[in-house]
Amino acid sequence: MLAQLPPALQNLQLPLRLRLWDGHEFNLGPTPSVTIVVKDPQMVTQFTHPSLDALGAAFVEGKLELEGSISEVIRVCDELSTALLDEDEDSQPVRTVHDKETDAKAISYHYDLSNAFYQLWLDSDMAYSCAYFETGSESLEQAQQAKFRHLCRKLRLQPGDYLLDVGCGWGGLARYAAREFGAKVFGITLSKEQLALARERVKAEGLEDQIELQLLDYRDLPQDGRFDKVVSVGMFEHVGHANLAEYCKTLFGAVKEGGLVMNHGITAKHTDGRPVGRGAGDFIEKYVFPNGELPHLAMISAEISEAGLEIVDVESLRLHYARTLDHWSERLEDNLEAAAKLVPDQALRIWRLYLAGCAYAFARGWINLHQILAVKAHADGSHELPWTRDDIYNP
């Protein structure tokens, strides 16, 4: 039994209470907003060296319980780790193998978890990527529709355009592009659960003539320039640095001359890939997105460019993603009982931390979201883009 806090913790002023396995409580500040329940005596030493990864892992493994709002838990734990850890204690990111089999397993691990679970906290179209808040006060539903519209407008999507959607998820964007912009869409995913529900929804809307969805690896895409436009949302994060060049060349090969390619994805803060925040990257790799690798904007821009595509428009939506994740996290927290019936307890613990943690990471600027629009110019250097971006805002 501990008579007192470890010395390192005694001088901190944080709104944090530790409750031990035997009922003893220690307040690190006057009015605790968060309580960490330590169920295993061996865990106490963790608090003298509290990396976010280690705390997260302990929660996932049931060695800790958390009381208080999940977003406040994340904030206070970050303050704790900031106070006690040196910045250079960050671990270096692991670079993993990305072949078709490994990638398919990694995608399945995350996206095949349970459609019903994702429906609990995503919008009704199940857009599982950064929304677009035009005023900052609209609902998640509205902001996800606005994201679809913003992407279609940036792509200057026209009736009859043949659109390739790489990583189509549950098909929300594909159906929007077909329904609202009259596009013909070919969408691919590696998740069987996504594909099944996405096809169901296409059929329910009677859009089978306009939309074809396939379980397909991006490396197997046709390379005959048959597509007028390409959109890839929340996809390049799964490709891996070693394969980014091949990925970009594949998009180049799929789109016609004069065509547009939109990459919308999460980017790293640092060009050398070193993590930001006191040890918060391993948790994501281990529990959330195995085989995920975030490129810096400069890295993905270089690969897009070397593949022969010209970058014409980049927009950061970092704070939009923070707000999107706030919505998701709040909706999940409001539906914990229902969620517990749909996924194993450990998965629920992981998703709770991941959603609140990523909301925090985007808000702090540890990670970013960039929409990168590129054109495959004609051989003489020309393209058909309008002179300005005014048409996106005054269509």
Add this chain to the structure above:
Amino acid sequence: MLAQLPPALQNLQLPLRLRLWDGHEFNLGPTPSVTIVVKDPQMVTQFTHPSLDALGAAFVEGKLELEGSISEVIRVCDELSTALLDEDEDSQPVRTVHDKETDAKAISYHYDLSNAFYQLWLDSDMAYSCAYFETGSESLEQAQQAKFRHLCRKLRLQPGDYLLDVGCGWGGLARYAAREFGAKVFGITLSKEQLALARERVKAEGLEDQIELQLLDYRDLPQDGRFDKVVSVGMFEHVGHANLAEYCKTLFGAVKEGGLVMNHGITAKHTDGRPVGRGAGDFIEKYVFPNGELPHLAMISAEISEAGLEIVDVESLRLHYARTLDHWSERLEDNLEAAAKLVPDQALRIWRLYLAGCAYAFARGWINLHQILAVKAHADGSHELPWTRDDIYNP
């Protein structure tokens, strides 16, 4: 005397005539639009291995004369070099020293040439950078004013904002920002000729209370975060790859937390700096912009980002620069007699080729122009930018 063309040239079909020192003429195709007058017998061998650099140098040195429109000359010479040179014959770019003294000399070489000469072909505000054509059909005057406005809008410039203008040229943007947006401006340049005329124009408009202009190296800028906004137009091309990190850190140090930094400049096509077009880079380095070095978008983005600035908005204006240079080149061609009285014959030859050549290079996509907007976020990751870019287009 040549009885016939060198074999390499005999099978070409180009609208090109060669006229030799002795009056002999050879047509490379049926209806020549361009005539190259070869004044020196030793030059004939150049045409079997016609890099754009070598042809340009020969013209500058008076060994060749050119007949036909200058833009057609560039186009036909590129076809000639494309037909006869291998792509891998490109020379690698020279990386040069960039200390304050060398940089000051390099800037002086180009920008101190003659204010009256630049006035012959620039717009009345002497904006010596890519204009912004909102419809594609407006005049150069209108498009340069639109460029100033576009930059000020992207910077969300407010009355009373303290704006740093790094590389202020003849002060057109500084006066626009002060006059139209009520900003207080501190502008710096390394060109004495620019500074003198810029100060004169500030005085003529009665803007001395709002605008201060100094002959100053960027490395000597105050680092106390005193500026609300920073704008740098056509400047980072002179910094040099080795100094880009220091340059970006200096802008970071000059701007306050929450402030915006706009870099508007020419970017390279390839990430490794290899030249594009058959040997067209050395001419620029030797005769036009000594010590100039174009970074790829990925390189300047990486440096901006590693300096602590977050990239929020990138826009390519490549075809705008092609059109701007067309205007400049046409205006110079229309004023050759007046120009010849203002600068040495060799300088006029250089500037004629450089303007028409760069118009061609932008049109073909050999080089690009990117406006890169970044924010210095607050320590907690927040900033005051609006949710969308709509305000730029609907102010």
